[in-house]
Amino acid sequence: TQLLEQSPQFLSIQEGENLTVYCNSSSVFSSLQWYRQEPGEGPVLLVTVVTGGEVKKLKRLTFQFGDARKDSSLHITAAQPGDTGLYLCAGASYNTDKLIFGTGTRLQVFP
Amino acid sequence: SAVISQKPSRDICQRGTSLTIQCQVDSQVTMMFWYRQQPGQSLTLIATANQGSEATYESGFVIDKFPISRPNLTFSTLTVSNMSPEDSSIYLCSVGGHLLNYGYTFGSGTRLTVV
Numbered sequence: 001t002q003l004l005e006q007s008p009q010f011l012s013i014q015e016g017e018n019l020t021v022y023c024n025s026s027s028v029f030s031s032l033q034w035y036r037q038e039p040g041e042g043p044v045l046l047v048t049v050v051t052g053g054e055v056k057k058l059k060r061l062t063f064q065f066g067d068a069r070k071d072s073s074l075h076i077t078a079a080q081p082g083d084t085g086l087y088l089c090a091g092a093s094y095n096t097d098k099l100i101f102g103t104g105t106r107l108q109v110f111p
Numbered sequence: 112s113a114v115i116s117q118k119p120s121r122d123i124c125q126r127g128t129s130l131t132i133q134c135q136v137d138s139q140v141t142m143m144f145w146y147r148q149q150p151g152q153s154l155t156l157i158a159t160a161n162q163g164s165e166a167t168y169e170s171g172f173v174i175d176k177f178p179i180s181r182p183n184l185t186f187s188t189l190t191v192s193n194m195s196p197e198d199s200s201i202y203l204c205s206v207g208g209h210l211l212n213y214g215y216t217f218g219s220g221t222r223l224t225v226v
Contacts, residue, residue, distance in 0.1 A: 033215065040222075041219070041220070042203055042217040042218065042219050042220045043154070043217055045214070045215065048214065086153075088153055088154065090154075090215075092207075092208065092215075096159065097142060097207070097208030097210075098144065098156060098159060099144065099156070099205065099207065099215055100156060101146075101153045101154040101155070101156075102153060103153050104152065104153040
C-alpha cells in the first residue's frame with residue numbers, strides 16, 4: 001500500500017512568517033499534486049509536478065518534486081491569514097492512475 | 112479540465128438505511144475514483160470505477176458495503192449501505208490521470224451524517 005506522510009501535521013504561525021511542508025513516501029509516483037481544502041469544500045488543486053527535481057512557483061508558494069519522484073515540499077513565503085487551510089499532497093500511481101493522498105497538514109496563520 | 116456534478120450535497124440518514132451518491136461528468140472518462148474524508152482527516156480512496164467492469168476496491172472497503180455502478184463513461188454512483196454513525200463522512204468522486212494530463216478534478220462532495 002502506498003503511503004504519503006506529511007509533516008508537520010499541524011502548524012500555527014504569525015502572518016509574515018515562512019513555512020515548509022514536507023510530503024514523503026517510499027513509493028515512486030508518476031506525478032505529485034498539492035491541494036488546499038477549506039472547511040465544507042472539496043480540495044482545490046494548487047500545482048502538479050511531473051518531472052523529478054522540478055520546481056514550480058505560484059506567487060508566494062514554491063513546490064519541489066524530489067529527484068527520485070518519491071517526495072515533495074511546499075514552501076510558503078510571508079504567510080497570510082488567507083493561506084489558512086488543510087494542505088494535502090497526493091501522488092499518482094504509474095500503473096493505475098490512482099491518486100493517493102497524504103496525511104494532511106493543517107495550517108493556521110494568525111494576523 | 113472535466114467538470115463534475117455530484118449530488119446530494121448533504122444528507123442526514125437513519126442508521127440501517129442506504130444512500131446513493133451520484134456523479135455526472137461533462138466528458139467521457141475511463142476511470143472514476145471514489146474517496147471518503149472522515150472529519151478532520153485526509154482523503155482515503157475507496158475504489159476505482161471502470162466502465163464495463165467491476166469496481167476495484169482498496170483495502171478495508173468491500174463491495175457489499177459500498178456498491179458502485181458505472182453504467183457509462185460519464186456517470187457513476189456510490190451507495191453507502193446499512194449505514195452506521197461511523198459512516199458519517201464526506202464522500203467525493205474524482206476523475207483524472209495521465210490521459211487528462213495528470214489533472215484531477217473533484218466533485219463538490221456529499222456530507223453524510225448518520226444518526
